Amino acid sequence: MERIQPTDILPELETVWERRGVKATALVPGTDGTLARGTARGADGAEPVVDFDPDGVITLGPVLAEGGMGVVRLAEQPSLKREVAAKVLRPDRMIPEVVAGLWREAWVTGHLEHPNIVPVHLLERRDGAPILVMKRIEGTAWSELLADPEALAPLNDGDPFEWHLRVLATVCHAVHFAHSRGIVHLDLKPANVMVGRFGEVYLVDWGVAASLPGVGPSWLPPVDEIATVCGTPAYMSPEQASADRARLGAGSDVFGLGAILHELVTGSPPHHGADLRATLIDAYRNTQKRYGHEVPSDIVATLHRSMAREPAERFPTAEAFRRALEDFLSHRASTSLSEAAEQQLIALRARLALTSEARTVDPSVQHELMECQLGFRQALTIWSGNQQARGGLRAVLIEHIEQALALEQADRAVELLVELSPPEPRLTAAVAALEARQAEEAARVRSLERDADPNVFHRHRSVIAALAGLSWLVWNGVCGYLHRSGTLVFGFEELLGMNLITLGIFGAAAVVTRRTLLSTATNRRGLLLFGAGFLTTLLFWTCAHLAGVDPMVSLGLSEQIYVYFLFAIALVVDRRAAWGVVPLVPIAVLAALYPFWAFELAGLTGLITGAWLAILWRRPQPA
Numbered sequence: 001m002e003r004i005q006p007t008d009i010l011p012e013l014e015t016v017w018e019r020r021g022v023k024a025t026a027l028v029p030g031t032d033g034t035l036a037r038g039t040a041r042g043a044d045g046a047e048p049v050v051d052f053d054p055d056g057v058i059t060l061g062p063v064l065a066e067g068g069m070g071v072v073r074l075a076e077q078p079s080l081k082r083e084v085a086a087k088v089l090r091p092d093r094m095i096p097e098v099v100a101g102l103w104r105e106a107w108v109t110g111h112l113e114h115p116n117i118v119p120v121h122l123l124e125r126r127d128g129a130p131i132l133v134m135k136r137i138e139g140t141a142w143s144e145l146l147a148d149p150e151a152l153a154p155l156n157d158g159d160p161f162e163w164h165l166r167v168l169a170t171v172c173h174a175v176h177f178a179h180s181r182g183i184v185h186l187d188l189k190p191a192n193v194m195v196g197r198f199g200e201v202y203l204v205d206w207g208v209a210a211s212l213p214g215v216g217p218s219w220l221p222p223v224d225e226i227a228t229v230c231g232t233p234a235y236m237s238p239e240q241a242s243a244d245r246a247r248l249g250a251g252s253d254v255f256g257l258g259a260i261l262h263e264l265v266t267g268s269p270p271h272h273g274a275d276l277r278a279t280l281i282d283a284y285r286n287t288q289k290r291y292g293h294e295v296p297s298d299i300v301a302t303l304h305r306s307m308a309r310e311p312a313e314r315f316p317t318a319e320a321f322r323r324a325l326e327d328f329l330s331h332r333a334s335t336s337l338s339e340a341a342e343q344q345l346i347a348l349r350a351r352l353a354l355t356s357e358a359r360t361v362d363p364s365v366q367h368e369l370m371e372c373q374l375g376f377r378q379a380l381t382i383w384s385g386n387q388q389a390r391g392g393l394r395a396v397l398i399e400h401i402e403q404a405l406a407l408e409q410a411d412r413a414v415e416l417l418v419e420l421s422p423p424e425p426r427l428t429a430a431v432a433a434l435e436a437r438q439a440e441e442a443a444r445v446r447s448l449e450r451d452a453d454p455n456v457f458h459r460h461r462s463v464i465a466a467l468a469g470l471s472w473l474v475w476n477g478v479c480g481y482l483h484r485s486g487t488l489v490f491g492f493e494e495l496l497g498m499n500l501i502t503l504g505i506f507g508a509a510a511v512v513t514r515r516t517l518l519s520t521a522t523n524r525r526g527l528l529l530f531g532a533g534f535l536t537t538l539l540f541w542t543c544a545h546l547a548g549v550d551p552m553v554s555l556g557l558s559e560q561i562y563v564y565f566l567f568a569i570a571l572v573v574d575r576r577a578a579w580g581v582v583p584l585v586p587i588a589v590l591a592a593l594y595p596f597w598a599f600e601l602a603g604l605t606g607l608i609t610g611a612w613l614a615i616l617w618r619r620p621q622p623a
């Protein structure tokens with residue numbers, strides 16, 4: 001591993017480094033050529049405190065790629081039945097600052113949720129070391145595609161240069177997004193861009209990323225505290241080469257984008273040297289490059305501006321750099337996008353025509369529709385006059401609405417229908433019908449839920465139970481007094497008549513309370529049990545009369561019906577009611593032994609039953 005010696009450095013650059021506290025002997029690149037990866041970059045050398053210890057949820061597999069500090073291994077995530085990529089540290093790099101660097105990289109990547117930045121699935125710790133679990137990208141580093149045109153053939157069926165420019169424009173999206181979040185990459189190069197098997201582009205390796213002062217995350221070292229040379233010498237800006245923390249910022253990444261464009265045009269990065277020392281000196285000097293006549297003038301202008309020595313002279317943002325590329329590509333890129341999206345839509349329609357069930361059973365259909373829609377939208381973003389993209393977008397929106405209708409996703413269908421201009425009457429009617437059906441179904445479900453809810457009108461039940469208990473006590477007390485005084489001696493005719501009167505009062509009460517106690521299943525069951533109790537008593541007394549049983553004995557024996565009634569309430573209305581049976585059992589026994597007091601005991605039983613239910617139903621039943 002090459003290490004810089006102070007005597008080998010350009011005197012001017014050595015003086016700059018000394019003034020900024022950079023130790024030349026500490027500048028040792030990783031195997032991937034990046035400087036400052038895993039080293040303490042802050043002025044005080046402080047590293048973040050990590051407090052994270054989840055259970056292991058992945059199984060590590062074979063090595064996919066190796067870098068200067070880490071190893072990317074294939075892994076399995078059993079819980080989701082998928083393969084992922086796990087970045088772990090090399091055994092010889094398990095030192096605190098390198099470990100902290102991987103934590104930071106994980107945080108940065110997780111913080112930047114963007115289609116062109118690899119999604120982070122998990123951050124795990126094993127044996128004190130972090131494991132960064134990411135989406136597995138089945139693809140190739142962009143640098144390998146640049147070095148091997150044959151490897152590019154499956155991905156590119158047209159102009160390779162245009163294809164590479166599109167990749168670079170996509171990288172700009174990720175860089176601009178990162179800048180909007182206050183983060184700079186500081187190591188932009190083709191080796192840090194992954195291209196998937198289907199052309200997906202991901203900007204990776206945020207190991208030396210830093211935050212922009214005042215806007216970036218507090219847990220990431222700010223650029224104005226970087227105290228060493230960071231990045232890859234062949235691509236780095238002059239301020240990175242000289243560790244000029246005062247000038248580091250988003251412009252440094254703009255320079256990196258220009259350096260990649262330089263490699264696309266010339267076949268090699270902008271800075272060269274026989275060794276690390278010479279390459280750093282070349283990066284520091286950054287003399288303006290000359291290009292042949294074969295390079296378009298607007299590309300040359302883009303290169304000169306993006307790689308200007310002073311950050312203030314470069315493009316102000318990565319987005320501005322991207323627009324310069326898009327101006328060059330102009331309508332060619334828009335047409336290419338719309339044609340690709342149209343071919344994908346044609347293939348999807350053919351598949352849907354073969355299997356009508358595919359809309360509802362194949363989850364990839366939804367994904368492909370979204371990809372087609374995105375392709376047409378991107379084409380229109382580049383060139384609003386692209387009629388092929390405009391027609392294709394309408395066609396895919398119609399397919400997407402049909403998909404939403406097949407899946408009965410009314411909300412999604414409405415969202416898509418709003419975007420369809422002019423509207424399609426057939427789809428408008430179908431979506432309205434689906435909304436109406438779902439609204440009707442939702443209303444039915446709400447009605448069923450309300451009907452089954454035992455707590456609807458529970459206070460009404462409580463009041464009626466209390467009134468019934470008190471009324472029953474008074475009623476039976478009066479009857480008992482009349483019977484013992486001889487004023488009205490109760491025989492079976494009087495008992496049956498009293499029962500019929502009670503049934504009449506019960507029926508009248510049910511009619512009066514029909515809007516409350518008859519409005520839900522729970523309340524209806526309770527009222528039916530009340531009615532069933534009265535009818536059972538009527539039947540019991542009638543049978544006792546036919547059997548020649550003494551009327552008062554019959555009245556005393558009917559106390560058991562109260563016990564059965566409360567048990568029934570506990571079974572079908574409120575299980576808490578079962579405890580009320582405890583005092584009713586001895587009263588029923590006493591009524592059988594002392595029928596002379598049957599009326600009073602019946603009144604007491606009614607009072608206890610009503611009071612107990614009134615107390616229970618004052619509060620809702622627990623879930």
